[in-house]
Amino acid sequence: MLTDKRENPMAIRSKNALSSALLTLMLYKPFGEIAISDIAGRAHLSRQTFYTNFQRKEDILLYLIHGLFRRYRDRLTTSRPAPENLMIDYFIFWGDSRDFLALLFKQGLGRLFQDCNRSFFAEDTGMIDDMFTCEPWQLPYIKASLAGVTYEFLLMWITKDGGLSVDVLSSMTVNLLSGRLFS
Numbered sequence: 001m002l003t004d005k006r007e008n009p010m011a012i013r014s015k016n017a018l019s020s021a022l023l024t025l026m027l028y029k030p031f032g033e034i035a036i037s038d039i040a041g042r043a044h045l046s047r048q049t050f051y052t053n054f055q056r057k058e059d060i061l062l063y064l065i066h067g068l069f070r071r072y073r074d075r076l077t078t079s080r081p082a083p084e085n086l087m088i089d090y091f092i093f094w095g096d097s098r099d100f101l102a103l104l105f106k107q108g109l110g111r112l113f114q115d116c117n118r119s120f121f122a123e124d125t126g127m128i129d130d131m132f133t134c135e136p137w138q139l140p141y142i143k144a145s146l147a148g149v150t151y152e153f154l155l156m157w158i159t160k161d162g163g164l165s166v167d168v169l170s171s172m173t174v175n176l177l178s179g180r181l182f183s
Contacts (some may be wrong), residue, residue, distance in 0.1 A: 014049050018045065018050060018054065019064055021042035021043035022034065026107055031109060058112065062112060065112060065116045066116065069120050073120070086128075088166055088170040095166060101113065121150075122140070122144070146177070153173055
């Protein structure tokens with residue numbers, strides 16, 4: 001009997017094949033026009049394999065987004081950026097996934113990322129909580145602000161790419177959140 005909670009390697013391969021297939025199809029077709037059979041066929045898997053791993057095609061994108069957030073959380077846990085570097089680290093990390101995020105945003109699926117971003121900041125990770133000196137009742141508001149600002153700035157940066165550097169984008173985020181942009 002297996003006592004460790006690692007996922008079956010066959011399931012991981014199937015999920016990765018289905019994910020790759022969906023992303024490839026999204027390059028050529030609107031998300032709403034992609035059928036489960038298209039995804040399974042492109043991945044050379046059966047529809048049953050799709051339904052063994054996912055309930056709907058949005059679940060594939062959530063699988064990918066959650067995986068990225070796990071990697072980001074692990075990175076933060078390992079590097080423990082100083083509060084002033086949190087935004088720099090955030091935009092560097094998500095900038096590395098620019099193509100994936102651009103595809104999500106182009107297809108009108110940014111809400112999936114937005115929901116995960118909101119959940120990430122809302123979590124009581126301790127790590128982010130410890131960066132702020134505030135009353136406990138203020139923390140959910142601060143985290144909601146972080147989630148909203150980071151998502152909107154990321155959306156603008158990726159879809160409108162005004163050529164801003166990570167440093168400028170991070171500085172603008174920090175200045176907005178600290179109120180320094182208001183006269």
